[in-house]
Amino acid sequence: MSAIRLTLPDGSVREVPGGTTSRQVAQSIGPGLAKAALAARVNGQIRDLDRPLEADTSFAILTEKDADALEVLRHSAAHILATAVRELFPQAGIGFGPPIEDGFYYDFEVERPFTPEDLETIEKQMAEVTAKDYPFVREEVDRAEANRRFKDDPLKLERIADLGPDETISVYTDGPFVDLCRGPHLPSTGRLKHFKLLSAAGAYWRGDSRRQMLQRIYGTAWFKKEELQAYTHRLEE
DSSP states (O other): OOEEEEEOTTSOEEEEETTOBHHHHHHHHOHHHHHHOOEEEETTEEEOTTSBOOSOEEEEEEOTTSHHHHHHHHHHHHHHHHHHHHHHOTTOEEOOOOEETTEEEEEEEOSSOOOHHHHHHHHHHHHHHHHHTOBOEEEEEOHHHHHHHTTTOHHHHHHHHHSOTTOOEEEEEETTEEEEOOOOOOSBGGGOOEEEEEEEEEEEGGGOTTSOEEEEEEEEEESSHHHHHHHHHHHHO
16 A cells, blocks of 8 residues: 655654554654554544554544543543443443543443442442453444344444444444444553542433433543542532
């Protein structure tokens, strides 16, 4: 594949073979950057490190110093939460799990509301998931394959049915858990260090009071322990 030109934040241009990943670019710049890299900004969009680069573009590696990286951290934390819930409650239906201001949430269809004791158990299970350092693996699939992957997840099948005919369908796998998701995500679950589950509450599926009630678990995640402690201290006050 022919070479492509990457314009870096300092204005310099780097030529790499087409198909090179952002992770490989970070490694070529230096081991320190490769270790710190969490995602990349490609033509203004945040993308996973392992997605191949196909055309000339503006390019930057995101580390925890970038404000945009916090959203990637929290989106990944939501998936880690869902991974833990599915391990503890295998029959849990899986709804949506976005990052939000100061944290993240994920909606689950379960037989009973989550208790404070459940949240403690789930948080410990999340720590197990991060300790295993599962890579976040992205795949693009067609509609038939997406329906096959989520045949036991009616909430996901409904979401797939809503996708337009030309929309790219991507799934992310971390260890035992597969989710329908646009991404992007951290390189692996082990990059999430400082997080806390905060509360659980009822939430209607897709915000529609005519639909079933799901259980929404809220959490927060930060890059530094001191930031997590300061945030939880503010909540307590």
